[in-house]
Amino acid sequence: MNIWLLTSEFPPEYGGGIGMYVNQAAQMFAKANHQVTVIVRDHKKSQVESPLPNLRIIRFKHMQGEHYNFMGYWAALAYQFANEVINQIKIDGVKPDVIEVQDYNAIGYYLLMKKWQLEPILANIPIVVHLHTPTFELDRVNQAPMYKFPNYWIGQMEKFCLKAADALISPSQYLKDQLQRYVPEKEIQVINLPYYIDDYSEGYKRDYNSKTLLYFGRTEYRKGVSQMLQGAEQLWANGEEFTLKIIGGDTYFHPKARNLGEILKEKYAHRIKQNKLVFCNAVPPEKLNPEILAARAVIVPSLYENYPYTCLSAMWLGSPMLVSRSGGQAEMVQDDELAGLLFDWNISGDFEKQLARIVNLDSTQLEKMSKVSHNRIREMCNITDNLKQRVDFFEKVIDKLKNDGSNQSFPTLIQEYKIAVGEDIGQEYEKGLLSIVIPYYNLGEYLAETIQSALATNYTPIEIVIVNDGTNDDNSIKVLDQYRNHSKIRIIDIQNRGLANARNVGAINSKGEYIAFLDADDLIEPEFYxxxxxxxxxxxxxxxxxxxxxxxxxSHDVWPTFNTEFPYFLASNMLAAFVVVRKSDFINYGQNKIAxxxxxxxxxxxxxxASNGCIGVSIPEPLVHYRVRSNSMSRQFNRDVIIYLRQRLSEFNSSLYQKYGLELFNLIDANGPGYLWDNPTLDYPPVSLAYNEQSSIGSQKQELMRLANSKWGSRIIKLFFKLKMNKLLR
Structure with missing residues (x-):
């Protein structure tokens, strides 16, 4: 089988369990004679490595491509991943049998979008999303501002990936239970993580008399480190003698606008002085293993967890465990208390009770736990069994895709669904015909270029319907008259009643199954239609x-549009008037209001x-060209007219705004008024009062945006503010 794994991290760089899993899985598949390709971003350069027979590592240098100029980092990275995959398939000349991609930060978003939008090279390739823990769950548990861009939108992209995947794998039943509600129509398959290390293959020794308890991992709120220290403090205050050692990197804690580790070090400084509490920076696995062997037990106190390698690797070295029930670690340790002790954060005092028990176990009891821990994890994460489970699962997914045929419903996050598509509108239309409707008022200077653009489309059959909305400019009338006898062009002359009426008239009088709206000064690419x-x-x-x-x-900027979804769509427009729409749906639900x-x-x-379940889909390519003119209608907007029009919009769709009122409040409270939003993938959208027009962004500001969305960018910017150097950011 030809298996491709897409990941944001891979050795020698580790950011968490994702890189560990992909490394273990890639080696497992390759050693079983499957052809394996790992595609991963790299901070330094693009290169191809072959560390094992049948294993190819393709590293691509990230932040390459113009899309990084107008999208936030993670969205742009997802776009680059899609391009890298498609280009590599072209180079290889052979399609992978299956592609597996992580859920975290939606790096598979544009790959899935392109597949669902019928990219030929991706046809019949199943894309499986492997669940680790998505950003929208991390932010919720970590008490981060969930509605703030770009994380809110990354979460929406992640949810789309869950919906769009051909199949979903979870390493634990716990994580499946947490995420199944987002995809009730799709059963999530639980397969534990594979794990094997050659280290200590000839055995190891543990110190059963140790008084040191070990936590290793990020100092993160979700990981339960704060609560763990609160419980430990109670035992220390009661005279219990033990040392708690914390090894790992620090993380930002939003409610306090500081790193959590810094806060905890200050709070428990007296215990640090007493050597009862020790903080250490993260260390590589070869230095971590001796720490695990020297510890009395390992604690996994998480408030929410998938199937953590902290627990897995500790049990591999026979560590007695003290773990919370809120995650896959409880599934490893189990309720029988043979491999360790479980506690429930929802039961007051339960952690302190179990912590006291583990502190006071004698060496004989600890040794018994150690043996069970050692054996149990080898049984649960056995490479041979895991390989069979994953290959069997992939084969079922491949067969299902072959047998199901083409998909009939595009994945959507919109909850309102249309009962029927193409409902009767009391009019005949020509099936397959595209009617290009061009409202026209005194734009003779641009009309010829626009018509030439429309006629150059690669789609047939077409008709062009020009709605002359009372043009009174002599030159514009003369230009229009040149097209009155054109075989593919019809001209409808009406009294001037504005753009909304002109679009409606054109739609009603069109003969096609589909309508495309095109303003008389804009252009389209031949492949758009x-x-x-x-x-x-x-x-x-x-x-x-x-x-x-x-x-x-x-202007020469790009506006990246997105699939329609609520509540974002109610606060900020997600598309311009360049739309190809089913005539029946537009007539029934979307006619422009004269008001x-x-x-x-x-x-x-x-x-x-959209409120009637008519969903819109964005093709992630700049296939339409919008002319920016100083005298255009949108350039005449002022703040008052924008607010007035948005008020009217909400009144016309009041039930929808009432339904999503809470979420709308949170979005606007976190990001400012919706009419200032340009792009939800950025953490501070460029401000522009012009409707649907991005203001030009200087190269320095673009670089700052890219910096802010990069791995270390937010930390650097916070340091600038801490040192009172924030004026330099201007």
Missing amino acids: PKAINILNQYKNVSYVYSWLKYFGN MEYGMEDYEGWVAM
Whole structure:
């Protein structure tokens, strides 16, 4: 089997259990004669390594590509991952049998998007998402501001990945139970993590008389370190004699705007002086193993955990365990108390009780626990058994994809579902015909270029419907008249009643199954319409398709649009008027309201459609070109008219705003008014009062955004503020 594993981390760089798992799994598959490719980002350079027969490591230098200029780090990285995978398949000339990708930070988002949008090279390749713990769960448990960009949007991308994956694997029943509610339609398969190390293959010795208890891992709120120290303090205060050693890196604690380790070191400074509490920095595995062997027991106090390697590797070395029930560690230790003790954070005093027990066990009891711990983990995470489980699972996924045929429903996070698609509108339409509707008012200077762009499309059949909205400029009239006898163009002359009415008139009078709206000064790429209609033909639940938007004229930025979803869509528009839409759905649900006379009429129409379950899908490519003019309608917007129009929009869709009121409040409270949002993948969106138009961003600000979203960027920026050097960031 040809297996590809996508990961954000891999040795020699470790950030947590993801890199450990991928390393173990890759070697396991390769040694069993499967062809394995690991694709991982690298901070230094792109290179290919072959550490074992059948194992190929493809490292690509991240932050390469123009998409990093207009997207936050993790979204841009996901886009780069998709490109790397597609390019590598082209180079190899052979498709992988299966691709497995981590859930964390949604690095598989654009790969899944491209597959669902019918990228030919990804056809028939099952994509499996391996659950580790997604960002949206980490932020919730760590008391981070969940609605703040970009983490909120990363969480939405992660949820899409769960929905879009061909299959899901969880290392523990606990994690499955936590995440199954997000994908009730899809059964999550539980397969424990594989594990094997050659170290100490000839045996090892433990110190059963040790008084040192060990915690290793990040000093993170989710890991239960604060609560663990509170319990330890009670025992110390009662005269218990033991040392608690903490090994690992520090993490930022949002409620206190400081690193958690710093806070705990200050709080328990007196215990540190007494040598009862020891903090150490993270160490590599070869230095950590002796610490595990020297400890009386290892504590895994997590409030929420998947299937932690801290517990797995400690049990591999025969450590007695003291673990919380809130995670896969409880599944390893089990209730029989033979390999260690369990406690429940929801039961007051339970941790302190079990901590006192482990402190006072005699060496004979500890040795018995050690043997059970050693044997149990080898049985649960046995390489041979794990290999068979994973290969069997992959084969079932591959067979299911072959037998199920094409998918009929595009994965969506919108909860409102349309009962029927293409409902009767009392009109005949020509199946397959695309009607390109161009509202036209005094834009003779640009019309020829726009029509040329439309006629150059690679989609057929088409008709162009120009709605002349009372043009009164002599030159614009003369330009328009040149097209009155064109075989593919119809012109409808009406009195001037504004853009909303012109779009509606064009839609009603179109003959096509599909409508594409195109303003008279804008352009489209030849592939836009065929790609959009291909998606509409494939998925019955998709009503309209659009793409990223490239500005030209007075700006050259890119606006990355996203699939429609609530509540974000209710606060900020997610698409421009460049849309290919089913005529029936637009007529039934999306006609522009004349009352939106000053603008945003298209935005209101898309919201109205989405509220009826008509979902919109974004093609992640800049396939449309929006001309930025100083005298355009949107450039005339001021703050008052924006607020007024958004008020009208909410009134027209009041039930929807009431339904999502709580989430909307939290989004706006965390990120400011929705009309200032340009892009949810950035942690401080560029501010622009122009509707749907990004202001130009200087290269220095772009670099700062990239820095803020990088691995060390947030720490560097916090240091600037701490040293009162924040003016330099300007």
